[in-house]
Amino acid sequence: KDNIKNQRENVILTVANAQTRLSLPVEAEPKIDEKAVTEVFLKVLDNYIKWCKYLHIFPVWNSSDAVNKDRKLFLISLYFCVWGEAANVRFLPECICYIFHHMAKELNEILDNGKAKPADSCTGDNGSVSYLEQVISPIYETMAMEASILNSGKAAHSDWRNYDDFNEYFWSPTCFELNWPMKKDSSFLLHPKGRKRTAKSSFVEHRTFLHLYRSFHRLWIFLVLMFQ
Numbered sequence: 133k134d135n136i137k138n139q140r141e142n143v144i145l146t147v148a149n150a151q152t153r154l155s156l157p158v159e160a161e162p163k164i165d166e167k168a169v170t171e172v173f174l175k176v177l178d179n180y181i182k183w184c185k186y187l188h189i190f191p192v193w194n195s196s197d198a199v200n201k202d203r204k205l206f207l208i209s210l211y212f213c214v215w216g217e218a219a220n221v222r223f224l225p226e227c228i229c230y231i232f233h234h235m236a237k238e239l240n241e242i243l244d245n246g247k248a249k250p251a252d253s254c255t256g257d258n259g260s261v262s263y264l265e266q267v268i269s270p271i272y273e274t275m276a277m278e279a280s281i282l283n284s285g286k287a288a289h290s291d292w293r294n295y296d297d298f299n300e301y302f303w304s305p306t307c308f309e310l311n312w313p314m315k316k317d318s319s320f321l322l323h324p325k326g327r328k329r330t331a332k333s334s335f336v337e338h339r340t341f342l343h344l345y346r347s348f349h350r351l352w353i354f355l356v357l358m359f360q
Contacts, residue, residue, distance in 0.1 A: 135216045138216065139212040139213050139216050140209070142212055143172075143205070143208055143209050143212060146172050146176075147164055147168055147205075147208075150172050151164055153168075164201075169204050169205060172208060173196065173199075173207065173208055174196065176211055176212070177191075179226075180233070183229040183302075184229075184233075186303070187303075187305055189305075191233075192207070192233060192237055192240060207236055210235060210239055211232050214232050214235060214263075219264075219268055219272055220275060221268055221271050221272055221275075223299075224295060224299040224302070225299065226299050226300075227299060227301075227302050229302065230302050230310075234253065234312040235251060238252065251263075252313060253267060253312060253313040253314075254266050267313075267314070270314060270321050271298075271321070273323075274298075274320075274322070275293075275298060278294075301320055
């Protein structure tokens, strides 16, 4: 509830700031200009729009011009709520886009039906409703397990997944294999077993003594030229 209150205030102030940059309403009962809402809508969801273009998928709307002002405010609020309650998962921007993409579809379905109901993705097997437990916790727990084998920074980079590795999973259309609601037995959510290497991103850094040269190669070249 506190997150919702905070994000509500955030949306109000953000839209109000956008409105003041356009003009101040002078009517007896002032209304927010749709241009201000559209400006905030495109700015807040800019990364999501780029993510959809990169994956060659359609956003949850056919055209931003076809989305009315109220629906835009709903989507802005949803994005802020998804991000605000995401704990450390908020550091995975494309993962946030994935979550928002599916939750926005659920929101659109609820708004189109005109009947409020809990989102299926947030509803547990026992009927309890919790975004944190059903959506964020599985990802967070997997990240925490990966970090636990870091061994205070002594573990090889290739032995564990970091934020970039988790986030890069959502740079490919294969991320939709995670499904929605998320499959708990997905390879993405598998916990590491001991020191066994887990799935990495496309680039894996292997640390060797050659890094001593690579990290200071300009210095070595300078010294060779100076003292030859």
